[in-house]
Amino acid sequence: MIENTVMLLIAVPILFSLLFVALPKSLYKYLAWAFFIIGVALSVNLVLDGTGVVEIGEPNFAMFENIVLILEVLVILFIIAVSAKYKNWPTLALGIISAAIFAYTFTNAPHAEGASFNIDQFSQIMILIVNIVGTAIILFATGYMDEYEEHRHLNRQKTFYFTMSFFLAAMNGLVMADTLGWLFLFWELTTLCSFVLISYNMDEEGINNGFRALALNLVGGIAFSVGIILLATNDIATLSGIGVYAGTDAAAMAVVALPVALLCIGGFAKSAQMPFQSWLLGAMVAPTPVSALLHSSTMVNAGVFLVVKLVPAFAGSSLGTAIAVYGSFTFVMCSALALSQRNAKRVLAYSTIANLGLIIASAGIGTPLAVAAAIMLILFHAISKALLFLCTGEIEHTIGSRDIEDMSGLVKKAPLLTTLAALGMVSMLLPPFGVLLTKWVSMEAASSNPIVIVFLILGSALTTVYYAKWMGTILSSSMDKNAVHHKKPETYFPLSFLGLAIVATSILVFTIYDYFIRPQVEILLNTAPTVSGQAGQFTSEIGAFAYAAIFVALALAFVIYFATRNMFTPRTAGYYMCGENNMEMDKLMFRNGLCSYDKSSVSNIYLQNTFGESKLTTLGYAISIILIIIALAGGVLI
Amino acid sequence: MNMTDILIAALVIFVAPIIGCLYAGIDRKITARLQGRVGPPLLQPYYDVKKLLSKDNMVVNPSQNFYVVVYVAFLILSLLMLVFRADILMIIFVYTVSSIALIVGGMSTGSPYARVGSSREIMAILAYEPILILYALAIYLLTGTFKLSAVVDASTPLLVYTPLIFIAMIVVLNIKLKKSPFDYSTSHHAHQELVKGMLTEYSGPGMAGIEIGHFYEYVFLTGLIFVFWAVNPLIGLIISAAAFFFVTLIDNITARVYWQWMLKLSWSVLLILSIVNIAFLYFSEATIM
Numbered sequence: 001m002i003e004n005t006v007m008l009l010i011a012v013p014i015l016f017s018l019l020f021v022a023l024p025k026s027l028y029k030y031l032a033w034a035f036f037i038i039g040v041a042l043s044v045n046l047v048l049d050g051t052g053v054v055e056i057g058e059p060n061f062a063m064f065e066n067i068v069l070i071l072e073v074l075v076i077l078f079i080i081a082v083s084a085k086y087k088n089w090p091t092l093a094l095g096i097i098s099a100a101i102f103a104y105t106f107t108n109a110p111h112a113e114g115a116s117f118n119i120d121q122f123s124q125i126m127i128l129i130v131n132i133v134g135t136a137i138i139l140f141a142t143g144y145m146d147e148y149e150e151h152r153h154l155n156r157q158k159t160f161y162f163t164m165s166f167f168l169a170a171m172n173g174l175v176m177a178d179t180l181g182w183l184f185l186f187w188e189l190t191t192l193c194s195f196v197l198i199s200y201n202m203d204e205e206g207i208n209n210g211f212r213a214l215a216l217n218l219v220g221g222i223a224f225s226v227g228i229i230l231l232a233t234n235d236i237a238t239l240s241g242i243g244v245y246a247g248t249d250a251a252a253m254a255v256v257a258l259p260v261a262l263l264c265i266g267g268f269a270k271s272a273q274m275p276f277q278s279w280l281l282g283a284m285v286a287p288t289p290v291s292a293l294l295h296s297s298t299m300v301n302a303g304v305f306l307v308v309k310l311v312p313a314f315a316g317s318s319l320g321t322a323i324a325v326y327g328s329f330t331f332v333m334c335s336a337l338a339l340s341q342r343n344a345k346r347v348l349a350y351s352t353i354a355n356l357g358l359i360i361a362s363a364g365i366g367t368p369l370a371v372a373a374a375i376m377l378i379l380f381h382a383i384s385k386a387l388l389f390l391c392t393g394e395i396e397h398t399i400g401s402r403d404i405e406d407m408s409g410l411v412k413k414a415p416l417l418t419t420l421a422a423l424g425m426v427s428m429l430l431p432p433f434g435v436l437l438t439k440w441v442s443m444e445a446a447s448s449n450p451i452v453i454v455f456l457i458l459g460s461a462l463t464t465v466y467y468a469k470w471m472g473t474i475l476s477s478s479m480d481k482n483a484v485h486h487k488k489p490e491t492y493f494p495l496s497f498l499g500l501a502i503v504a505t506s507i508l509v510f511t512i513y514d515y516f517i518r519p520q521v522e523i524l525l526n527t528a529p530t531v532s533g534q535a536g537q538f539t540s541e542i543g544a545f546a547y548a549a550i551f552v553a554l555a556l557a558f559v560i561y562f563a564t565r566n567m568f569t570p571r572t573a574g575y576y577m578c579g580e581n582n583m584e585m586d587k588l589m590f591r592n593g594l595c596s597y598d599k600s601s602v603s604n605i606y607l608q609n610t611f612g613e614s615k616l617t618t619l620g621y622a623i624s625i626i627l628i629i630i631a632l633a634g635g636v637l638i
Numbered sequence: 639m640n641m642t643d644i645l646i647a648a649l650v651i652f653v654a655p656i657i658g659c660l661y662a663g664i665d666r667k668i669t670a671r672l673q674g675r676v677g678p679p680l681l682q683p684y685y686d687v688k689k690l691l692s693k694d695n696m697v698v699n700p701s702q703n704f705y706v707v708v709y710v711a712f713l714i715l716s717l718l719m720l721v722f723r724a725d726i727l728m729i730i731f732v733y734t735v736s737s738i739a740l741i742v743g744g745m746s747t748g749s750p751y752a753r754v755g756s757s758r759e760i761m762a763i764l765a766y767e768p769i770l771i772l773y774a775l776a777i778y779l780l781t782g783t784f785k786l787s788a789v790v791d792a793s794t795p796l797l798v799y800t801p802l803i804f805i806a807m808i809v810v811l812n813i814k815l816k817k818s819p820f821d822y823s824t825s826h827h828a829h830q831e832l833v834k835g836m837l838t839e840y841s842g843p844g845m846a847g848i849e850i851g852h853f854y855e856y857v858f859l860t861g862l863i864f865v866f867w868a869v870n871p872l873i874g875l876i877i878s879a880a881a882f883f884f885v886t887l888i889d890n891i892t893a894r895v896y897w898q899w900m901l902k903l904s905w906s907v908l909l910i911l912s913i914v915n916i917a918f919l920y921f922s923e924a925t926i927m
């Protein structure tokens with residue numbers, strides 16, 4: 001029964017969040033395992049239930065509507081109270097504006113008779129991501145947080161798990177709700193949860209960054225709510241209603257262009273696109289599971305989810321082109337910024353923003369092929385990025401640093417962890433893995449727009465560079481002694497599970513496409529992408545990709561390596577130092593001209609002077625704001 | 639996949655390294671003559687590989703040779719995709735796998751020389767990858783598809799509409815073959831070496847694998863040049879061979895530059911040349927079908 005599954009998907013995470021508060025810390029491990037298993041079961045169940053619309057009518061509707069209104073009031077009151085307490089005036093001002101808009105909507109909105117949840121294939125994919133990847137991250141947290149809190153003398157795990165679980169409930173509601181009013185509540189709830197989680201450490205930096213996230217997302221939320229008010233004047237109250245109204249009709253598209261552009265700005269803020277990117281970069285002060293959750297399965301995905309859902313309202317219009325240029329600009333800019341970063345979490349943060357930019361660019365292009373790429377990229381990116389963030393957290397606990405340069409020799413200290421992290425990186429940039437496949441599809445789809453394609457090409461080369469650099473560093477061996485590394489099942493199970501998920505989804509890419517993506521693109525654009533082929537082969541009207549052949553080549557490489565390994569018995573030696581090795585001490589050292597010893601150290605190239613944050617950020621702000629203004633103006637005038 | 643395809647694939651796998659070996663031999667011969675030496679026999683690269691295979695397998699990191707296998711496997715795959723006229727964009731991505739494998743292989747040894755070489759080679763990616771993809775884009779714009787089969791069946795050679803991209807591609811060939819002035823990651827001839835850069839810790843069978851990979855890479859890269867005149871295989875062959883010898887000549891008359899200089903050259907001159915060419919294709923809506 002689809003109604004029950006929908007209700008359970010919202011109720012169960014809330015139940016778990018209460019359980020985390022009620023039960024002692026010693027039971028968290030078991031709770032997290034249970035949550036993971038139930039999350040997997042529920043989300044698979046939703047897929048098996050099929051698609052459909054769940055109407056909430058009288059008499060239940062009145063009760064739910066009142067709960068929604070009360071929660072919205074509480075959210076706004078909480079924002080105003082907390083920003084007044086910490087004397088954060090900009091946030092307070094934004095909170096008051098939100099309150100005013102809420103009051104206006106409440107008094108002027110036409111009376112609604114019902115609300116609905118719309119379960120389509122895209123919602124199913126999002127539910128799978130939220131409830132499988134999200135709960136895996138919570139499971140990882142149970143093996144991570146004790147050590148984290150020990151280092152920082154904190155004891156706030158009840159708040160932590162409560163908010164993390166509640167976040168999943170809000171996210172589940174967000175991806176299923178069709179009524180814009182309800183969708184907006186879930187939207188604001190995720191903003192609030194991310195504020196609580198980012199300021200988790202309760203130090204000055206954490207609280208400042210939390211408020212930055214709150215303020216920027218409130219800006220997005222205000223754009224969103226103004227969009228809802230404008231849509232209500234055209235009698236549109238549901239998300240799917242926008243697509244139905246606009247259809248593929250240019251005149252109708254023009255009518256809703258302004259509210260759609262405003263909703264997209266809400267999505268851009270949530271997805272931390274330029275010029276809103278600073279909140280996501282600030283979010284990394286929080287514990288790693290929080291970053292993983294924000295970056296992969298929740299929060300930022302909500303933004304791109306909304307933009308992709310709005311595709312029928314701008315596909316092929318000038319607003320769509322503006323969105324495509326904007327997204328591809330963010331892609332190239334943030335890829336360049338990622339190149340200059342040494343901090344692993346910052347590299348990942350810029351990489352997330354860049355990939356979300358790619359998703360938005362694909363949505364903006366608006367052809368069936370591009371939209372298919374956008375949805376697939378959301379899926380593949382979520383899995384890879386969750387794995388990479390969790391690995392970074394575990395690396396930090398292993399070597400005590402998140403600086404990429406400190407990670408050299410990691411493969412000797414923690415081989416499994418390094419392999420998983422390398423798999424995550426490979427899956428972000430090389431074939432035959434899903435992210436590259438979708439990047440290929442979106443590039444081919446974008447090749448009809450010269451600006452977008454040039455941005456994508458440059459961004460793609462930059463992406464290769466910053467991941468290759470990092471991957472080479474963690475895989476490099478060193479002469480250091482092997483450190484003892486404790487493996488906990490709670491941390492290694494989610495990591496291995498995500499690693500396997502990357503491989504499995506990449507092998508099953510055509511099945512996933514056939515089952516989820518093709519019907520969804522048909523719903524959005526009324527035409528399916530002209531992609532044909534069977535398992536192992538992907539053929540569009542302009543290109544073909546036999547990904548099975550690449551898997552075979554990769555498998556062959558493994559087989560040949562292991563088969564021939566014993567033909568040439570390896571003999572290990574220390575590495576060459578031009579005859580100036582010091583044999584007495586650490587073999588890493590050179591003997592210098594004064595007959596004393598110098599440690600050799602080589603670092604990667606970061607091009608700080610070209611791509612550094614101080615060089616590019618201002619430029620990025622300026623151009624992205626101009627592009628948004630063009631999108632707004634173009635959407636309204638043309 | 640029928641019998642003929644399998645035969646062609648087998649032929650490519652076995653004949654390509656022979657051609658590549660001859661290329662390498664001629665390269666060494668020309669280099670020697672330009673330097674006023676007699677030079678080694680034409681088959682010297684083959685003798686080198688044979689000897690390397692009989693050596694001990696000395697490694698620093700037990701898994702370092704895995705990257706060599708990936709390097710060769712993906713070069714063969716990209717060459718096969720090129721021969722079977724697959725999607726050019728995907729060929730470039732598959733080729734990237736082999737480049738990355740070699741870089742990571744170099745870094746995996748942990749040797750400071752190898753790490754310097756590898757990080758320079760990573761910068762080379764930044765220089766050549768955009769050009770390669772713009773080259774693929776030009777093919778799409780002129781034929782309406784990324785599949786290479788269209789270029790072969792075209793009525794006009796690709797080169798007629800892409801002279802600027804051709805110039806950029808010659809420089810890419812120079813970078814990818816690690817020839818002077820861009821041989822700073824590792825080089826075949828002991829010019830101005832930082833030991834042996836990226837490949838410092840490779841010896842014996844591992845080094846032999848890399849040499850065999852280079853043979854395939856020679857054929858693959860000249861194959862990319864061949865595509866410019868694929869409508870007439872003979873002219874295509876002449877152009878690609880000429881490009882190869884031109885790069886050999888440049889190798890001998892230039893000295894190594896800073897990698898920063900290469901990045902500047904690529905992101906200013908080469909990118910602008912290619913983008914101007916692409917812009918022309920957009921606005922003229924030219925087609926070679």
